Amino acid sequence: MLTRLSEATRESEGSKAGALGVLLREGLPVPNGFVVGAARRADFAVGHVLRDAVDRELERMGDPFAAVRSSSMDEDNADASAAGQFESIIGVRGVDNVCQAIEICRQAANAKRVGDYRARMGDASTQELGMATLVQPVIKANVSGVMFTPQEPEGSTRIESSWGLGLSVVGGTITPDTFDLYPGGVIRCEIGSKQNRVDLDHEHGGVITRAVTSDQQLTRTLDDGAVETLAVLGKRIAEVLGQPQDIEWAIQDDIVWILQARPITAALPVLHTLSPPEQVDVLRGVPGSHGMVTATARVVRGPSDFPTVTQGEILICPYTDPAWTPLFAFAAGVITETGGVLSHAAIVAREYGIPAVLGVVGATTRIEDGSRITIDGSAGTVTLRQPDQ
Incomplete structure (x- = not known):
């Protein structure tokens, strides 16, 4: 029914918990917790026996604010990440709230967007997914993010x-700082705008979004020493798990914690230095997913605009969250105003094989709805076309 995370295996507790269990057993810094066994549609509800077991585990952990996350066999795999497709509930406290979060995670296994994603990735099975759920204490981080370990021997971290x-980084709601650490110790840095931050709401539970001061927006979130520490840790994790890894991490009181590790599913575009374009009809952003296409631009500012998107159009949006992913199945490309190459949206775009350019400031106002544009996801450029082009 319940398994300590330090004892979790992929076969019994799903991919996310299984990988973290391996890392814990290897002595790596993973917040310990427990895993609730997989449930199918008939028993999504948390019964009295399971509730009592959860209550005992939370008491053992000191009744922390908890992160409750999915751990399915159908996510965090080498050929399909399912990035952002399932549910994570952050900052719940007390047995009733944690059990409610467990039920939400279980129910998300059969959400329509999950079925659409599975179909796009070649899984034609109609079998219901069993969903284990992972419960860990929230790391009250000052800095968080994502790391991709090198995909080739001479590659960068x-x-x-x-x-x-890290919710703002994986969700693409801000443009983060970006670092490349190359063999030999050379570090390349692009400072992102980082206009907002997400923190634990200690008073009400859950999370709260706050504005970041102008000074902090211009300040590096990581110094060279922290970048090097993360890279060393990433190398060790890739060695333990046997392949390059997509790792979510957090730093609290100068201690690095590993929150998730999964295989990298598609190659990253090369990081380019953002500079003013030489042509007035060219917009620049972060290369998110390889490919080039010319098509009609469709500006989408929220879910109410979803019905306006038709097959083969380029999606222009402020950012994307998991609810937007079904649009990727028939979009020709994706352009966002915020976000980084390691965000969930960029990962899914690479898996779907469509070009993406991220962090194009003012894209939803600078690109005319219905106009013809060319997106180059490898170069990170968007070219505005004249009507006769």
């Missing part, structure tokens, strides 16, 4: 980071 919890 790519790190994206921002202030507070």
